[in-house]
Amino acid sequence: MDALAFARSPFIAIWEMTRACALACVHCRAAAIAHRDPEELTTEEGKALLDRIADFGDPPPLVVFTGGDPLRRPDVAGLVAHGTRRGLVVSMTPSGSAAVTEDKLRALKDAGLARLAVSLDGAGADAHDAFRRVRGSYRHTLRIIEHARALGLGLQINTTVCRQTVGELPALVSQVTDFGVLLWALFFLIPVGRAQADQGLSADEIEEVLHWAAELQPRVPFGIKTTEAPQYHRVLGELARSSGAGAHRLSADGGSAGAISGPPQMKEPLRAGRAVTDGNGFVFVDHLGNICPSGFLPLPAGNVRRDDLVAVYREHPLFVALRDPARLGGRCGRCEWRGRCGGSRARAYALHGDPLAEDPGCAYQPATRESEP
Numbered sequence: 001m002d003a004l005a006f007a008r009s010p011f012i013a014i015w016e017m018t019r020a021c022a023l024a025c026v027h028c029r030a031a032a033i034a035h036r037d038p039e040e041l042t043t044e045e046g047k048a049l050l051d052r053i054a055d056f057g058d059p060p061p062l063v064v065f066t067g068g069d070p071l072r073r074p075d076v077a078g079l080v081a082h083g084t085r086r087g088l089v090v091s092m093t094p095s096g097s098a099a100v101t102e103d104k105l106r107a108l109k110d111a112g113l114a115r116l117a118v119s120l121d122g123a124g125a126d127a128h129d130a131f132r133r134v135r136g137s138y139r140h141t142l143r144i145i146e147h148a149r150a151l152g153l154g155l156q157i158n159t160t161v162c163r164q165t166v167g168e169l170p171a172l173v174s175q176v177t178d179f180g181v182l183l184w185a186l187f188f189l190i191p192v193g194r195a196q197a198d199q200g201l202s203a204d205e206i207e208e209v210l211h212w213a214a215e216l217q218p219r220v221p222f223g224i225k226t227t228e229a230p231q232y233h234r235v236l237g238e239l240a241r242s243s244g245a246g247a248h249r250l251s252a253d254g255g256s257a258g259a260i261s262g263p264p265q266m267k268e269p270l271r272a273g274r275a276v277t278d279g280n281g282f283v284f285v286d287h288l289g290n291i292c293p294s295g296f297l298p299l300p301a302g303n304v305r306r307d308d309l310v311a312v313y314r315e316h317p318l319f320v321a322l323r324d325p326a327r328l329g330g331r332c333g334r335c336e337w338r339g340r341c342g343g344s345r346a347r348a349y350a351l352h353g354d355p356l357a358e359d360p361g362c363a364y365q366p367a368t369r370e371s372e373p
Contacts, residue, residue, distance in 0.1 A: 330358025
């Protein structure tokens with residue numbers, strides 16, 4: 001998929017079904033709450049949203065149900081079934097709690113759920129539960145993974161990368177391998193919601209993690225993708241050049257909370273051809289229907305209750321600007337990788353107040369504007 005394709009249709013569409021959640025995670029983008037908001041999209045509004053996502057065209061965007069915890073909605077299986085009937089590939093990111101039972105997962109699979117993405121932020125209970133701020137979350141997460149494997153559901157592991165979790169990454173590799181997952185998604189913290197800027201890694205530290213992941217990729221049986229670190233495309237490209245070999249299996253699209261992609265039944269991130277970033281191959285609809293470039297870039301450009309999702313994505317000035325590399329400022333605007341990376345627009349907004357500013361989480365010093373790879 002090239003820039004023209006992303007101008008027509010997002011690669012991934014995320015629906016934040018609810019903000020209700022049993023956890024109280026340190027980093028929570030949604031600042032989740034204990035109970036459902038009565039103003040959430042209704043079942044019928046949710047079906048209409050899925051219908052409109054399908055109208056983006058063939059192939060339609062990947063669809064991810066996220067939250068909060070989507071399983072706090074009793075209509076979730078019916079909504080999965082509706083999306084599946086419309087030809088959508090629907091995935092979900094539940095919370096690691098006792099609410100995720102084998103019976104519920106079986107009902108979701110029977111409804112057509114394609115993949116389950118489960119968050120794991122520590123290699124043991126102490127580290128994971130401290131980050132999720134609920135004792136027992138690690139135990140529940142392992143049980144969810146066990147049920148998903150028994151049911152034959154495609155499985156993805158999501159890990160937030162920040163000061164509290166970065167030291168857990170090496171130990172997590174063997175666990176993720178043993179789980180038989182299709183994809184390990186590394187979410188680089190953005191200071192939005194409960195997350196604070198001092199929890200994030202520096203640009204040099206992010207670069208170090210990306211090089212570690214790129215060198216790990218050919219040695220593991222699962223894909224590795226990044227969210228809010230689209231410069232992983234550059235790191236992989238540089239590694240391929242230096243080795244004189246073709247690029248490794250590439251899962252380097254960026255995006256927002258719950259982003260899902262990968263083999264075998266879903267579109268490969270490699271086919272995107274470039275990073276999938278906030279508003280550029282990515283659209284997010286929150287629990288109230290607000291249309292945003294991503295969950296990490298919560299700038300509403302419309303609302304599905306009154307505005308057409310397809311038109312907002314294709315035509316709203318914010319989305320159009322986010323897809324135009326010529327509008328990028330600072331190092332991102334001068335960078336030879338701007339067409340494949342583009343930087344984290346969410347981090348630029350969170351730290352600079354301008355979604356088109358340079359990404360302060362990237363350590364790269366660009367060569368010239370004329371030598372794009």
